[in-house]
Amino acid sequence: xxxxxxxxxxxxxxxxxxxxxxxxxxxxxxxxxxxxxxxxxxxxxxxxxxxxxxxxxxxxxxxxxxxxxxxxxxxxxxxxxxxxxxxxxxxxxxxxxxxxxx
Amino acid sequence: xxxxxxxxxxxxxxxxxxxxxxxxxxxxxxxxxxxxxxxxxxxxxxxxxxxxxxxxxxxxxxxxxxxxxxxxxxxxxxxxxxxxxxxxxxxxxxxxxxxxxxxxxxxxxxxxxxxxxxxxxxxxxxxxxxxxxxxxxxxxxxxxxxxxxxxxxxxxxxxxxxxxxxxxxxxxxxxxxxxxxxxxxxxxxxxxxxxxxxxxxxxxxxxxxxxxxxxxxxxxxxxxxxxxxxxxxxxxxxxxxxxxxxxxxxxxxxxxxxxxxxxxxxxxxxxxxxxxxxxxxxxxxxxxxxxxxxxxxxxxxxxxxxxxxxxxxxxxxxxxxxxxxxxxxxxxxxxxxxxxxxxxxxxxxxxxxxxxxxxxxxxxxxxxxxxxxxxxxxxxxxxxxxxxxxxxxxxxxxxxxxxxxxxxxxxxxxxxxxxxxxxxxxxxxxxxxxxxxxxxxxxxxxxxxxxxxxxxxxxxxxxxxxxxxxxxxxxxxxxxxxxxxxxxxxxxxxxxxxxxxxxxxxxxxxxxxxxxxxxxxxxxxxxxxxxxxxxxxxxxxxxxxxxxxxx
Numbered sequence: 001x002x003x004x005x006x007x008x009x010x011x012x013x014x015x016x017x018x019x020x021x022x023x024x025x026x027x028x029x030x031x032x033x034x035x036x037x038x039x040x041x042x043x044x045x046x047x048x049x050x051x052x053x054x055x056x057x058x059x060x061x062x063x064x065x066x067x068x069x070x071x072x073x074x075x076x077x078x079x080x081x082x083x084x085x086x087x088x089x090x091x092x093x094x095x096x097x098x099x100x101x102x
Numbered sequence: 103x104x105x106x107x108x109x110x111x112x113x114x115x116x117x118x119x120x121x122x123x124x125x126x127x128x129x130x131x132x133x134x135x136x137x138x139x140x141x142x143x144x145x146x147x148x149x150x151x152x153x154x155x156x157x158x159x160x161x162x163x164x165x166x167x168x169x170x171x172x173x174x175x176x177x178x179x180x181x182x183x184x185x186x187x188x189x190x191x192x193x194x195x196x197x198x199x200x201x202x203x204x205x206x207x208x209x210x211x212x213x214x215x216x217x218x219x220x221x222x223x224x225x226x227x228x229x230x231x232x233x234x235x236x237x238x239x240x241x242x243x244x245x246x247x248x249x250x251x252x253x254x255x256x257x258x259x260x261x262x263x264x265x266x267x268x269x270x271x272x273x274x275x276x277x278x279x280x281x282x283x284x285x286x287x288x289x290x291x292x293x294x295x296x297x298x299x300x301x302x303x304x305x306x307x308x309x310x311x312x313x314x315x316x317x318x319x320x321x322x323x324x325x326x327x328x329x330x331x332x333x334x335x336x337x338x339x340x341x342x343x344x345x346x347x348x349x350x351x352x353x354x355x356x357x358x359x360x361x362x363x364x365x366x367x368x369x370x371x372x373x374x375x376x377x378x379x380x381x382x383x384x385x386x387x388x389x390x391x392x393x394x395x396x397x398x399x400x401x402x403x404x405x406x407x408x409x410x411x412x413x414x415x416x417x418x419x420x421x422x423x424x425x426x427x428x429x430x431x432x433x434x435x436x437x438x439x440x441x442x443x444x445x446x447x448x449x450x451x452x453x454x455x456x457x458x459x460x461x462x463x464x465x466x467x468x469x470x471x472x473x474x475x476x477x478x479x480x481x482x483x484x485x486x487x488x489x490x491x492x493x494x495x496x497x498x499x500x501x502x503x504x505x506x507x508x509x510x511x512x513x514x515x516x517x518x519x520x521x522x523x524x525x526x527x528x529x530x531x532x533x534x535x536x537x538x539x540x541x542x543x544x545x546x547x548x549x550x551x552x553x554x555x556x557x558x559x560x561x562x563x564x565x566x567x568x569x570x571x572x573x574x575x576x577x578x579x580x581x582x583x584x585x586x587x588x589x590x591x592x593x594x595x596x597x598x599x600x601x602x603x604x605x606x607x608x609x610x611x612x613x614x615x616x617x618x619x620x621x622x623x624x625x626x627x628x629x630x631x632x633x634x635x636x637x638x639x640x641x642x643x644x645x646x647x648x649x650x651x652x653x
Contacts, residue, residue: 086580
């Protein structure tokens with residue numbers, strides 16, 4: 001299987017690197033401070049393939065902190081707020097779209 | 103119930119210690135995720151969208167009340183207070199922390215439950231008829247043989263690194279409730295002319311990206327040869343199955359590409375080498391397993407007790423009884439299916455409180471035993487008919503007396519994009535909307551037996567190919583789109599559904615299903631003609647016309 005770092009990255013607009021935190025699986029985003037945050041607002045934004053590859057490489061190297069890092073699309077609105085770029089990422093940020101049984 | 107022996111208990115406990123050490127090494131960084139992934143998968147731990155998912159095996163769908171209580175405990179202590187029963191007699195917890203998993207496994211091990219064979223490229227949890235041992239007309243209890251296969255395959259090195267996952271299902275009744283024709287190996291227990299137990303063996307069934315109905319590879323394999331014959335199949339698969347392409351790695355692809363004749367010749371040749379080996383099963387082995395299954399001490403009870411006669415005046419009770427209560431091999435008893443499909447709720451989910459209460463009801467009314475079916479419902483297999491009214495009242499209080507078993511709102515659905523990292527589209531909200539559309543039980547009864555199966559991606563965990571109406575969610579240009587098939591079925595006449603036309607958007611799915619149902623009600627020759635039989639008689643065209651005429 002091709003390593004994420006060797007994959008061709010096609011970036012259309014703003015993106016972030018996201019993964020799941022190793023110890024509890026919570027959705028996290030790579031920050032500019034080389035750490036992870038559970039808040040999308042803290043995510044480092046990349047806008048081209050070179051930036052994305054560099055951020056992803058840094059994330060992959062932190063194998064203890066989080067698992068399965070990948071590039072995810074986001075939208076940045078006029079006020080600078082970062083929003084998920086598709087339904088999957090919206091669900092990862094906000095949780096399930098249904099009421100939980102309890 | 104099956105009582106584990108010392109070997110089983112040691113195995114399960116050692117597994118917990120081993121996994122605790124692996125988790126510690128992973129969290130400390132001693133193991134990388136690449137090194138750890140296979141180890142966690144071998145213990146039922148996946149990574150989903152929001153968290154780890156923990157899948158626990160319920161071998162051949164049989165649970166004791168203390169085991170169900172312990173599942174409730176795991177849901178409450180380590181998860182978010184509920185669990186999801188799957189389409190292969192497992193339960194999944196969706197929010198568990200990796201750091202908590204060793205403790206959760208240890209708690210389960212105390213009551214003989216584990217997560218082995220619930221994921222990874224190995225022999226998966228052997229499934230069976232949820233009515234095994236109690237269904238009228240059943241030849242014999244297929245769980246004896248399920249357990250034999252479980253014992254032989256658990257942690258067997260030859261079956262732990264197969265080209266892909268491998269699933270076996272067994273039935274011993276004419277009516278197939280175990281979906282054996284869509285399994286890698288399907289076993290139908292039969293008797294030969296000498297009244298000896300054996301199996302019709304089917305191979306190469308499966309759903310997913312490339313669905314196939316299983317083909318009969320041998321019409322009769324004697325019970326004593328069952329393990330050697332299965333092993334011969336697995337050896338041929340292990341040798342020729344493709345490891346270079348995950349999409350072509352299942353045995354169904356190999357059987358299709360070689361052809362059943364060539365595949366069966368290869369198996370036959372392999373079998374001749376091993377059939378007279380230590381794999382041949384002595385009668386004592388079977389009898390030892392049989393002796394570890396504890397059967398209830400049934401009383402001799404009347405077929406129509408006074409309690410049942412009096413309760414029949416209540417139309418709500420009668421609606422539930424007619425829908426959810428089935429005949430038992432012992433005339434004074436019944437099998438009660440408990441629908442986990444309340445209107446508007448996610449299919450197959452049960453809260454910790456419901457699980458605890460059901461465990462109590464099982465103790466009171468079903469000799470402490472619960473069954474899990476692949477349709478994502480539960481069953482109490484040994485309920486005295488005199489107790490049916492009291493049981494119904496108790497279930498109703500728990501929200502578990504919806505009389506919709508096998509009706510249009512008894513929907514099978516995978517977790518879909520709300521939970522699953524593989525999904526392209528949501529399944530649960532579609533199911534919820536459909537149950538609301540058809541919430542009227544009179545309408546549902548008028549429609550009759552109709553199975554809707556929903557998958558959120560091509561991997562088909564919601565068995566959409568074999569739904570009478572199948573719904574497959576895909577992603578197209580960033581939107582959820584749903585392809586609809588009709589005419590599939592998963593029973594002894596298993597068939598794959600046919601696509602009715604272009605996919606429809608999320609908001610249109612329930613309307614389309616309503617159109618299909620209205621067309622069926624207009625087209626059926628008589629009320630007894632089931633939806634799936636009308637489709638078989640007329641094909642998809644009249645339904646297609648109805649759905650797309652105004653779209």
